[in-house]
Structures are given as C-alpha cells and as structure tokens.
Amino acid sequence: MTNSSTSSTSTKTPSEESRKGSLAAFKGLLPFLRPYKRQFALAGVALTVAAGATLTIPYAFKRMIDQGFGASAGVSSVDNVNATFLALFAVATVLALATAARFYIVSWLGERVTADMRSAVYSHVVSQSPEFFETTQSGEVLSRITTDTTLIQAVVGTSISMALRNVLLFIGGLVMLFVTSPKLTAIILGLLVLVVVPIVLVGRRVRKLSRDSQDRIADASAIAGEILNAMPTVQAFTHERIESNRFGASVENAFETAMRRIRARAVLTVVAIVLIFGTIVFVLWLGAHAVLAGTMTGGDLGQFILYAAIVSGAIGALSEVMGEAQRAAGATERLLELLAAKSRIENPPKPLALPPRSASGAALELKNVMFSYPSRPDTAALSHLSLSIKPGETVAVVGSSGAGKTTLFQLFLRFYDPQSGTITLDGVDIRQLDLHALRDAIGIVPQDTVIFSTDAMENIRYGRAGATDAEVIAAARMAAAHEFIARLPDGYNSFLGERGVRLSGGQRQRIAIARALLKNPPLLLLDEATSALDAESERLVQAALEAAMVGRTTVIIAHRLATVQRADRIIVMEDGQIVETGTHAALVALGGIYANLAALQFHSGHMMHEITDV
Template sequence: MTNRATSNNGSAAARQGTLAALKGLLPFLRPYGRQFAFAGIALVVAAAATLAIPYAFKQMIDLGFGASAGIKSIQHVNQTFLALFAVAAVLAIATAARFYTVSWLGERVTADIRSSVYRHVVNQSPEFFETTQTGEVLSRLTTDTTLIQTVVGTSISLALRNTLLFVGGLAMLFVTSPTLSAIIIGLLVLVVVPIVLFGRRVRTLSRDSQDRIADASALAGEILNAMPTVQAFTHEHLEANRFKSSVEGAFRTALRRIRARALLTLIAIVLVFGAIVFVLWLGAHAVLTGSMTGGDLGQFILYASIVAGAIGALSEVMGEAQRAAGAAERLLELLAVSSDIQDPVHPKALPPRGSIGAAVALRDVSFSYPSRPETAALAHLSLSVRPGETVAVVGPSGAGKSTLFQLLLRFYDPQAGAITLDGVDIRDLDLHTLRSAIGIVPQDTIIFSADAMENIRYGRADATDAEVIAVAKMAAAHEFIERLPQGYKSFLGERGVRLSGGQRQRIAIARALLKNPPLLLLDEATSALDAESERLVQSALEAAMVGRTTLIIAHRLATVQRADRIIVMEDGRIVETGTHASLVALGGVYANLAALQFHNVHVAH
C-alpha cells in the first residue's frame, strides 16, 4: 500500500521467522492459561488413546489369529474389541473437550485482538490517518484477525496434537523395530529439509496476498464513501474497473500462494509416503524371513501411518501458520505505531474558572504538517484571547485558520512555541481534560449512523432527552427533526445522507451546545445554511456565546461583524487585528475581502 504509516516497521517485521511473528500474540494468550492447560490435558489424553490403538491391533493379530488360535483366542479378540471401544470412547470425549476449548479460545483471543487494535487506532493522532488508509485498517481488523482465529482456534491444537502423535508414534516405532525405524528417520530428515526451505517462500507470498486484499478493501472504502461525487462525474464504470483490477491483482497474488502451498503439499506427501512405503517393503521381507511377527508389522504399519499422517497434517498447519504469521505481523505493526500526541506522565489540573469562559494564548507558535514539513502552516504566531471574548479569524484559504483550531485541540503539537488554556500549557494537560473544555462545530459535519437523538447526544453521553431537545431548539434543529418520520428517533442514514447540508450543520451545532464547553470553536458554522436558517442559528449562537470564549472561522464576513475582535491571517501569520469598522478603514487585506464580498452581494441584489 502506498504511504503506509507502518511500512518501515513492516519491512523489519517481515524478516522475522514465523514463530517470532506469532510470539507477538503471547500477551493476548496469557490471560487464558487455565483454558490452554485444560485443552492441553484433553490433547494428551486424545493422543494417548490414538497411540494405544495400534498396540491393541498387534495383540489381536498375534494372540487372536496366531498359531495358538483356539478358545483363548476368541476371548482375546473379545477383550481386544472391548478395549478398542473403551479407547474410542475416551478419544471421543477428549477430542470433543479439546475442540470446544480451543474453538472458544480462538473466538475469545480474536475478539480481544480486534478490541485492542481498534482501541489503539482510535487513540492515534490525525497524523496517523493522514498516511494510513481506512480500508487498510479495516482489512487488518477483519481478514487478518480471522486468520489468527484459525490458528488459535484450530491450527495450534492440530499442531500440538500431531506433534504428540509424531513423537509418540516415532517412539513406538523404535519399540517395535529399531532397525526399520532408524532407516525411516534417516529418510525423513532428507525429506523435511526441502519442505522447510520451500515453506519460507509460502510465508512471503502469504503476506503479499494479504497486502493486496487490504489494498482492494482500502480502494472500495474510499469509493463507497464518495459515491455522490463518483456518480456526479459518471465514473461508475471507471471505478468498477479500478476495483476489478485491484481484485484481480489480489487474485493473482493469492494464486501464486495457492500454487506454492499445493506444491509444498505434493512434495511433502510424495516424499514422506515414498520413504514409508520403502521401509514397509523392508518390513514385509522381514516377516517372510521370520525376523518379525505379523502383529509387529501390523503395529509398525499403523504407527508409521500415524507418523506419516502427523507429518502431513503438520505441513498443512505450517501453511496456515505462514498466513497467520503475516497477519500477526500486520496487526502488531498497527499496535506498534505510537502517537506523537501523548498524555503527560504527571498531568496538571486546570485552575478554577468563573462563568465567563476560558483564557487562551498562543506564544510564538510555528507549525508544519508532518506530511508537508517544508511548508509552514503557522509562522511565529502569537495571540491572546480573554475569557468571554469572541474573536473572529478570517483570511484567504490556506492562511492557517483551521490549523489554529487543530493545534488548540492538540491534534498536533507545534514545532515551536506554546499554547496555554487558562494559563496551563496544553501539553501538560490530560487530553481528555483539554478536549472536554472545548466544543467545536467543524466545517465538514460528521453525522453517525444513528438516530437524531443519539447524534446530538454525542456531545455529552449522559444528557437527558429533554436536554437534547433543548439544545436542538437553540440550534434551530427542532422543527426539521420533528418533521422526520420518527422525529428524534429517525435514523439519519450513513454519514447523514438523509439530511441537507444545512440540517447536518444544525445537528453539529446542537451537539456542541450540549457539551456546554468554556471554549467554543466555530469553523464555518453557518456556511451551509440558507438565509433564514442562518438568521435563526446566528441568534442561537449569539445566545450560546454568553459566558464562554468563542473563536469563529468564517469566510462570510457578515457572520463576524459583531465579534469583539477580528484577526486577519495570511500565510500562517496574523497580519491585521481590529473591529470590522477599523479594519475596513485600514484599507488592507480585510478591506479587500470585504469589498469583494459586499460588492458581490450588491451585484447579486
């Protein structure tokens, strides 16, 4: 993926071994030691029951069908089959217990990983989201965690089970025939080396496959969130083809992985069973010469089958582990990303505040966005806002107005200078404390997939219905909400598609008013409103500004004329300060902006 925030970490992680990558999951496994222990006991019992079966067959062949066949042989056969049934019952109970426990572990650990990764991601600074696609994160939360679920809930159990069967079966092979066992071990060593070497290739392809799937998810998420624009420009066919190309790329990468895994399986089965067939051929000759009994050969064949089956299963598990290792790397990369914006180790408290709002000050602040460090968004900016003061910030696009708000919310830290709230450097405040003191109405209103009541209540989660309705009335939102099919319980659609731009903005204003903060930030808060709605909201905002400090960003100068002070910004600096009348008289940047706007208004009329 282009511009991945985690690409540097990923290149290092990709060089780790499969076990090293999966080892990073241990913190998620440790809390469930008791369940793992229970699964382990069930696993050992099931493996022991499986390994007891060939011995029972040896007894049946040698004692039941041997040279001394008679009444006793019938008794031996009966006893052997009763013992086999008892072993099967133990095997069934132990296998069922193991399946339930490891499946529970798979689901539980996957849920924990998803929650942990999501909690970590939502605490990242905006810098992370500047360079990371949302679809990529979603892919890691879904596809990658599903692969890990397969490993924890199935593959680990199968790996341990087949390892026990392999070791136990191998031990019993040596008990049955040391000579044949030594030969088969020598052959297996020659077989395993190419399998392991080829397995590394499968692991690399597995990670590539997951990356391509993530790219396709990122592309789909971006386009689905911009469907009105796509359809307005009639790019449906173009975007469908782009997604098809991305999916086909993912398919081709997956096909290479599948081919490699199929070839790995083919090599493993042919080489392993070829070695076993050769050794069994030697065993058959040993029976014919009388150096082995038929029961011994039967027991050897069954144990050899168990060993071969265990190796085959382990090769399958290895393929799953390769894929899970890639998934684990990608998830651990996300968890390893550290936000530059951190809570202080020893946060300070805000001093007691009266009922007139917060004091804000910026001292010689300079800032450049991480994605464009060579361009100064703010340069040596100093500003003091008194408690209860309303300050309007105006200027051309790119002047640094919205950047000022992002720094006040501490979405970023300036490279130089300091910002204080009520005399306390905001870097010394807990992020929750800082942001709880600030309400914002952004230019791009976010509406969640919920009803109108819950969308406004997002401003303060513990607000009552009556409080929500009260702020909706203040924001001139009550009337249009009441006209919705279910009123305040009406679902507003994903991203608020059922509302007009002005209605979405009034929901955002109500949300900010419900928070009731001492510092209110209005970023083009009335830009999407018609004249009547703007008049209603403007009067509501003026009432809401009483008793709090307010900073207003507006391109429409008519909305800021009654501000206590107007700050004019250009190229990240404050170039003019004053009231509307004094700035117009000054004949500078503000006067030019005012002349353009009011001239256009007169022309329109």
C-alpha cells in the same frame, strides 16, 4: 482519487521478511493468550488424553493379531479377540469425549482471542493522532481488523491445537516405532531428514507470498473504501467505469498474488506427500521381508505399520498446519505493526489540572508558535504566531484558503503539537493537560459535519454521553434544530442514514451545532458554522449562537464576513501569520486585506438584494 501507496506501517524489506520466522511473529500474540492459561491447560489435558487414546490403538491390534489369530484355535483366542475389541470400543469412547472437549475449548479460545485482538487494535487506532491517518488508509485498517484477525482465529482456534496434537502423535508414534523395531525406525528417520530440507525451502516461499497476498487484499479494500465514501463525486464526474476498472485491476493483482501462493502451496503438498510416503513405503517393504524371514512377528509389523501411518499422518498434518501458520504469521505481523504504531500526541506522565471554570469562559494564548504538518515539513502552516484571547471574548479569524485558520483549531484541540512555541488554556500549557480534559473543555462545530448512522437523539447526545433526553431537546431548540427533527417520521428516534444522507446540509449543520451546545464547554470553536444554512436558518442559528456565546470564549472561522461583524475582535491571517487585527469598522477603515474582502462580499450581497427585489 488516485491510489495512494501502501501505508508505511506495512512496509518491509525482503531481507527483513526472510529473517523473521513464523514463531517470532506469533510471540506478539502472547499478551492476548496469557489471560486464558486455564482454558489452554484444559485444552492441553483433553489433547493429551486424545493423543494417548490414539496411540493405544496400534498396540491393541498387535495383541489381537499375535494373541488372537496367532494362538492355537480355541476358546482363549476367541476371548482375546473379544477383550481386544471391547478395549478398542472403550478407547474410542475416551477419544471421542476428549476430542469433543478439545474442539469446544480451542474454538472458544479462537473466538475470544480474536475478539480481544479486534478490540485492542481498534482502540489503539482510534487513539492515534491525525498524522497517522495522513499515511494510513482506513480501508487498509479495516482489512487488518477483519481479514487478518480471521486468519489468526483459525490459528488459535484450530491450528495450534492441531499442531500440538500431531506433535504428540509424532513423538509418541516415534517412540513406539523404536520399541517395535529400532532398525527400521533408524532407517526411516535417516530418510526423513533428507525429506525435510526441500519442504522447509518451499515453506519459506509460501510464507512470503502469504504476506504479499494479504497486502494486495488490503490495497483493494482501501480503494473500495475510498470510492464508496465519495460516490456523489465519482458519479458527478462520471468516473464509475474508471473507478470500477481501477478496483478491478487491484482485485486482479490480489488474485494473481494469491494464485502464486496457492501454486507454491500445491508444490509444497506434492513434495511432502511424495517424499514422506515414499520413505514409509520403502521401510515397510523392508519390514515385510523381515516377517517373511521370521525376524519379526505379524503383530509387530501390523503395529509398526499403524504407528508409521500415525507418524506420517502427523507430519502431513503438521505441514498443512505450517502452511496456515505461515499465512497467519503475515497477518499477525500486520496487526502487530498497527499495535506498535506510536502517536506523537500522548498524555503527559503527570498531567496538570485546569483551574476552576471561569464564569466568563476560558483564556487562550499562543506564544511564537511555529508549525508545519508532518506530511509537509518544509512548508510552514503557522509562522511565529502569537495571539492572546481573553475569557468571554469572541474572536473571528478570516483569511484566504491555506492561511492557517483551520490549523489553529487543530492545534487548540492538540491534534498536532507545534514544533516550537506554546499554547496555553487558562494559563496551563495544553501539552501538560490530559487529552480528555483538554478536549472536554472545547466544543467544536466543524465545517464538514459528521453525522453518525443512528437516530437524531443519539447524534446530538454525542456531544455529552450522559445527557438526558430533555437536555438533548433543549440543545436542539437552541440550535434551531427542534422543528425539523420533530417533523421527521419518528421525531428524535428517526434514523438519519449513513453520514446523514437523509438530511440537508443545513440540517446536518444544525445537528452539529446542537451537539456542541449540549457539551457546554468554556471554549467554543466555530468553523464555518453557518456556511450551509439558508438565510432563515442562519438567522435562527446566529441568534442561538449569540446566546450560547454568553459565558464562554468563542473563536470563529468564517469566509462570510457578515457572520463576524459583531465579533469583539477580528484576526486576518495570511500565509500562517496574523497580518491585521481589530474590529470590523477599524479594519474596513484601515483599507487593507480585510477591507478588500469586505468590499467584494458586501458589494456582491448588495447586488444580489437588488436582483431579488426586482
């Protein structure tokens, strides 16, 4: 229950952070933006019209001042004022329509691109091999899919459009400033160059803190996800206060990091506003003296003031957008790191096809397999293991914990690839098979049953998505699950709760068995398939499984030897190697490891029967 370290996928050195700018991070969004070129073009047109309308307003004020108020009193000045205000109303109408169109289009783009990114990241993550989840916490992945994509939504749906609009206003306003007064504009530009340097320096600090803040939020989410999924264990060991304190410490860490970002952002705002507006006020002071000296008209000064306000407002808005963009750049990097994660288990370029299914099941063979888990490369989980299973054969695998039994199943399903050796299914190396074709040929009943938050019908139908209701019910009958499902309040439409909390352990396991039977695969893997069943349910399920084994190859992992006595062959594993093989009777007669296990279990079982008979 200790807090694991942050995923390796999110690790970056400070030097890498400083080298990678916001624009470089956003390049990764281009594949998600390209499909919507038409919408971006329409937004660009609306944005350009709105910016043009805004830039027209100061010129209208210049005409009003010079030709209306500056002209000799009379009908002409009144007409000029009336015409100017009518023109201003027309410009405002155009501005309103263009702004509304821009808002609608860019908001749609933000929602659409965010939805596409969430789907792409999730689809990529669920295709990763189990090795990925050895080093990445699910809470962190959820944080990236939710929190990080929300930040990107703000950028695509608001910030990009605001940035482009203010760039246009800045350029257009600057041009009009030069037209109005080249001298004053040259002075203001020279001073602004000096202003930009401290803004850029503080902005880099904000960006680094933004990335750190997102990482700390992801850490807190990972802790919360881990604990919420293990609440019975937490409460059984009375660790509620300890886990609350651990989560609280993580939240406080995220808060402190966020406050450092906010303080840096506040400093950036103060620096930008004081320096930029101070520069503008100084230049306008010079302009006022020019009007008093008669070298500039009142209309020109009014126009210059309005364009200066537009330019300064555009710069202020751009600095605000830059802060949001810097924050979203960190989120973009984190999402792109997830998308860049490569699974070691991939489909071959030209997959081979399995031969037609045999009436007796699949043939399975391992040749000199060596395997170590990526997280424990120095420890051999399987060592020089060779095993041949004939079609229709039922093979039981027994041994102590850590002997390598479950590892076999993970290799059969190609969750991992062995470092050396080969595994073949019906004579075809499983690395040459399409992953879906391989796994479609295998049905598994895991030791830790997974029940999804839906009804009983859909939980069983998970074994074969296209199965009819009648086929689902038939599979449930075979797994001795129909009776208890029928007694549920809504029968097969009853919601089973998150992770199946409304069912007993035995009922959950029978759902899993029904799911595997519905799949009807040529190879059936049973990992402690009856471990959570009571004696009566085990008898029913064992009979169902024996019927289901007909016409398919079955590999059984069992600690309870009573469930494997009738297997065609029993494999005894120790330290990743096969140490004994044979039938139950032959292995008992051998007097080795299996015989010792059998003596312990069956003697204990005999004692229990004597106790219950008293």
